[in-house]
Amino acid sequence: MAGPKATAAFEQALQLMPGGVNSPVRAFKSVGSTPIFADRGEGPYLYDTDGQRYVDYLMSWGPLIWGHAHPEIVQAIRSAAERGTSFGLPTELETAMAQKVIQLLPSLEVVRMVNSGTEATMSAIRLARAATKRSYVVKFVGCYHGHADQFLVKAGSGVASLGLPDSPGVPKEIAERTIAIPYNDIDALRDLFLTRGEEIAAVIVEPVAGNMNCVLPRPGYLQAVRELTRSYDALLIFDEVITGFRVGLSGAQGRFGIQPDLTTFGKVIGAGLPVGAYGGRRDLMEMIAPSGPVYQGGTLSGNPLAMSAGLVSLNMLEQAANDGLYERMEQYGNQVVEQFLRLGQARGLPVYGHAIGGMYGLFFHEGPVYDFADVCTSNVELYVQFFHSMLAKGVLFAPSAMESAFVSAVHTETELNATLDAMERAFAELK
Structure with missing residues (x-):
């Protein structure tokens, strides 16, 4: 107590x-x-x-x-803070971090830093809808992708822990654009695509469900999800906010041999500091402003403290993974x-x-x-x-x-x- x-x-x-x-x-x-x-x-x-x-x-x-x-991470944060805690301008640290993340995850060609896992998943969904010109998103019951309106539909994590219903304050029109089906049930996803495949912009999934405790995918499940999304021209988004660099150096996608279209990350890439990221195929990511018309921004995105800590952490992980x-x-x-x-x-x-x-x-x-x-x-x-x-x-x-x-x-x-x-x-x- x-x-x-x-x-x-x-x-x-x-x-x-x-x-x-x-x-x-x-x-x-x-x-x-x-x-x-x-x-x-x-x-x-x-x-x-x-x-x-x-x-x-x-x-x-x-x-x-x-x-x-960890002493090396603390020293990286201290050194960065002595140079300035925020600039609102580009820094070379951001480029170095992008280079490291892209190096470690083969499915990423371009990456954008944000400030949280919620920002990352919210931005990835906006991008998926713009790229496909479709509005419906499929998630899985009990999987948690942050607290943006479209995700508070049959969510896990704190929503499930507290026994809360789908959150008040989420407009019905937004909630209706999210379709929730059981995790690990490929037949349910196949049936959904058969009836509504032309409307689905993306499927977002925690490849290992980490917000309803830890639930592993059935053998072949993620591969089947990848095949279905590809055959219906829908995007596959791996939410690796929890699994990224946690279940393997290349995340769950490396562990299971899957190449999603987009991937989202949380504070793991900043050694626990407030940070997130999303990335994927170049043709998709270049739709993000200022390269393209899909807007997303943030004054603190790519914050030098988080970038410094994250670079040290990822470099240490790369070496330790080999051991x-x-x-x-x-x-x-x-x-x-x-x-x-x-x-x-x-x-x-x-x-x-x-x-x-x-x-x-x-x-x-x-x-x-x-x-x-x-x-x-x-x-x-x-x-x-x-x-x-x-x-x-x-x-x-x-x-x-x-x-x-x-x-x-x-x-x-x-x-x-x-x-x-x-x-x-x-x-x-x-x-």
Whole structure:
């Protein structure tokens, strides 16, 4: 439970911010408690304002692949800040970042920096509609692509965590232009294209669904989505806000051998700083202003702090990938999952899980999890107990059964053993 400093801080925050937070899932409502308040981070650890230390698997919801306050990243930010925090003019850093991202992801020929994952996905959809001269977009139930109006239709992440309906304030006319179908159901997508293929501008998908916990694509699913979109002249957008540089150096598209038309990224490319990007085929991206008529801009886009931190992070990832970083992170996640399954099965509890790259999912669910309907039949009450028990033992998971867990490059055997031990004690307490 939150300590006295966090409790007092939250009481004050409740008077000043909606729900006391600047992003809904931080409020810990879905786990029924007052949130802990972060004070600082160091490597794989997070320290709260009450002085407690946690092995952190939240990792700022994914982007901190190098953990908290990595010395080289901090130095890059410090050096950039000494030169200026924002210019509103082009910098060579932006070109260097674009060059690095394009080098690492073969499907990208041109890229545009923005300030968040939401901006990236919103801009990619606008571009897709302009390029195809069609207005309908297909998304998948439980996948979250940010909080732009067209995406708050059967969304995952905080919307699902809080049990909210499709958001008030979204005009019916906009919501009607988004078609939501089940994830991992290729027949549903095939049937939709048969009846409405000429109206569909794009299909946007999290290649590994990371906002309804962590749900893997069925074998061949993403390949089938690629074939369908191509045959109907619709664009395929990979939302790699979570999976980009997290499941592999070339993201999920590299891992699964798929070449989407457009790709979106979030703060992972800035080592956790506020940044995003979208990119893809040259003929599409050159429709963006000032090269073309599709407008999108931002004063802080390509911010020098984020570009500096991101370049250091990506360069380190490129080197570490050659030394087996992603295999080590996946092995780490698999060991956590195996302990979870072993302990749950020994207690006769419904458990399921899997890991991919630096992310993994733990479910109190009987049998495989393939889509949002499966996630919603998981035992949330057991997860809430598990979350609090692990938190009390110094291990931080997401305060929601709908979110993934993340391993960083700086988690070691020490943190793994502490986690496995805490998990054994936590399962002994589950009712």
